[in-house]
Amino acid sequence: MEIFQYEFMRNAVIAAVLVNVTCGIVGTYVVIKKIVFISGGISHAAFGGIGLGYFLGVNPIVTAVPFSLLSAITIGLISKRSKLSEDAAIGIIWAAGMALGIIFINLTPGYAPDLFSYLFGNILTIPVSDLYIMLVLDSIIILIIVFFFKEFYAVSFDEEFSTVIGIPNRVLYLVLLCMVALSVVILIRIVGIILVIALLTIPSSICRQFTYNMKKLITSSIITGIILTIAGLWISYLLNLASGATIIILLAIVFFFSFFAKKVITAVRRLEKKDSM
Amino acid sequence: MKNNVVVDFKNVFFYYGERPVLEDVSFSIKQNDFIAIIGPNGGGKTTLLKIMLGLLKPDKGTVKVFGKDPEEGRKLIGYLPQNIFFDLNFPINVFDTVIMGRYRGPLKKYSEKDKKSVLDALETVGMLEYKNRHISMLSAGQLQRILIARAIAREPELLLLDEPMASVDPETQKSIYELFLELNKRMAVVFVTHDIGAISIYVDRVLCLNRKLFYHGPKEGSLGKLEEAYSCPVEILAHGIPHRVLGRHKK
Numbered sequence: 001m002e003i004f005q006y007e008f009m010r011n012a013v014i015a016a017v018l019v020n021v022t023c024g025i026v027g028t029y030v031v032i033k034k035i036v037f038i039s040g041g042i043s044h045a046a047f048g049g050i051g052l053g054y055f056l057g058v059n060p061i062v063t064a065v066p067f068s069l070l071s072a073i074t075i076g077l078i079s080k081r082s083k084l085s086e087d088a089a090i091g092i093i094w095a096a097g098m099a100l101g102i103i104f105i106n107l108t109p110g111y112a113p114d115l116f117s118y119l120f121g122n123i124l125t126i127p128v129s130d131l132y133i134m135l136v137l138d139s140i141i142i143l144i145i146v147f148f149f150k151e152f153y154a155v156s157f158d159e160e161f162s163t164v165i166g167i168p169n170r171v172l173y174l175v176l177l178c179m180v181a182l183s184v185v186i187l188i189r190i191v192g193i194i195l196v197i198a199l200l201t202i203p204s205s206i207c208r209q210f211t212y213n214m215k216k217l218i219t220s221s222i223i224t225g226i227i228l229t230i231a232g233l234w235i236s237y238l239l240n241l242a243s244g245a246t247i248i249i250l251l252a253i254v255f256f257f258s259f260f261a262k263k264v265i266t267a268v269r270r271l272e273k274k275d276s277m
Numbered sequence: 278m279k280n281n282v283v284v285d286f287k288n289v290f291f292y293y294g295e296r297p298v299l300e301d302v303s304f305s306i307k308q309n310d311f312i313a314i315i316g317p318n319g320g321g322k323t324t325l326l327k328i329m330l331g332l333l334k335p336d337k338g339t340v341k342v343f344g345k346d347p348e349e350g351r352k353l354i355g356y357l358p359q360n361i362f363f364d365l366n367f368p369i370n371v372f373d374t375v376i377m378g379r380y381r382g383p384l385k386k387y388s389e390k391d392k393k394s395v396l397d398a399l400e401t402v403g404m405l406e407y408k409n410r411h412i413s414m415l416s417a418g419q420l421q422r423i424l425i426a427r428a429i430a431r432e433p434e435l436l437l438l439d440e441p442m443a444s445v446d447p448e449t450q451k452s453i454y455e456l457f458l459e460l461n462k463r464m465a466v467v468f469v470t471h472d473i474g475a476i477s478i479y480v481d482r483v484l485c486l487n488r489k490l491f492y493h494g495p496k497e498g499s500l501g502k503l504e505e506a507y508s509c510p511v512e513i514l515a516h517g518i519p520h521r522v523l524g525r526h527k528k
Binding site for chain 2 (some may be wrong): 032034147148150151153154156157158159160161162163164165166167208211212213214217
């Protein structure tokens, strides 16, 4: 295919793979543990880190890492330890992080170039250095999940019982939020802060309808994510549209399609059972 | 273990904010005890269990579980929670739910012995044939039995059950009580219940809890104290007099 002649296209495809590995893993936990909006809060708060990067004159992705880790831990601690409800904690961190980002960019002299690419993403402008950052973050997340699969599985399923059998529930919850924070940073380049939540949750939500096996759910989410990201990229190239938004729209269309497909499959199976009885 | 005491509460107080939930509660549970905890809603039954499990800390008083702090001692407890907070659509089947009871620590894979214990526990609760079924495909009573299996798969020395008969039909209830009697040969069994009828048939001791602990063992107790706890006459529980309220069916 001609589009792969370009280096930026090859980088984009590598990025699509790297990004969907984390999304498949972390996104599955986000979906089954129902922390989608906590993840939304963390991703928007990461804008503070992007602003800080502009202010200090360094790669904004690098400053976004500590910033989103910090906001993840703050949301985690506030929501579990205080009387403030979780959604209030999310709202506060969400807005405060973005506000900080705006102030940092205000304080930075001159015009902020490619600021838009952090808000809406651009998979076509990913430099090789960011691919290495993604690779490192990917490896960290994979190692954590491989070693502590049982624990994260148990805590996601039944927090109280996990505590009773000796799993440090609160620590793991914070680690999970930190993994969300790292995924957010990886995703910012691809789909941007505002759309992060889609790539994190849609592939797992699609696959979840078709399997009850956790390991199959993770692998199928990764594969679905990779295929749809690359397909979205290709469509955006053909139609000359923004890549991040095209990928998300494609994900959403496939989600709705799979939702109705699942209903049809269930209805057909019911009919078959009726016939055989 | 001295005197085979499994759980020991001494002068325990617990408050939710300003509201006292437990006041000066003292009792002990011994190995092989079969105890029912009864009392009105809000009387502190679940709180008492959660303190035993180290999920809540008492404001005053000491609690020892197997001679240790609850956080340590709870490793030997099998627990059935009252409310199910998990999502029934969670991607997990019966076998994987029960094997969580075998968890022993990080970086330890489940062994063949763990898997065998899971199958044994499922057999004990009569749910072996459902082992590959997803949890959303179970009835409430079946799910309850799966969670009992999860508690006993731990091979605990104390089984704590919070309302084990909730959402179980009367026919199954009888078999579950008999299951508890059987398990009681190997471990102490403590359960919270509203089913006063069953207590007189199966249980050794009854703890009546309404903020204070009112009643303590069939031999020393009297109906008056039970009435005090419930603040209404209680007739069905007739310790010392005939244990059955209604006669046996003739076959």
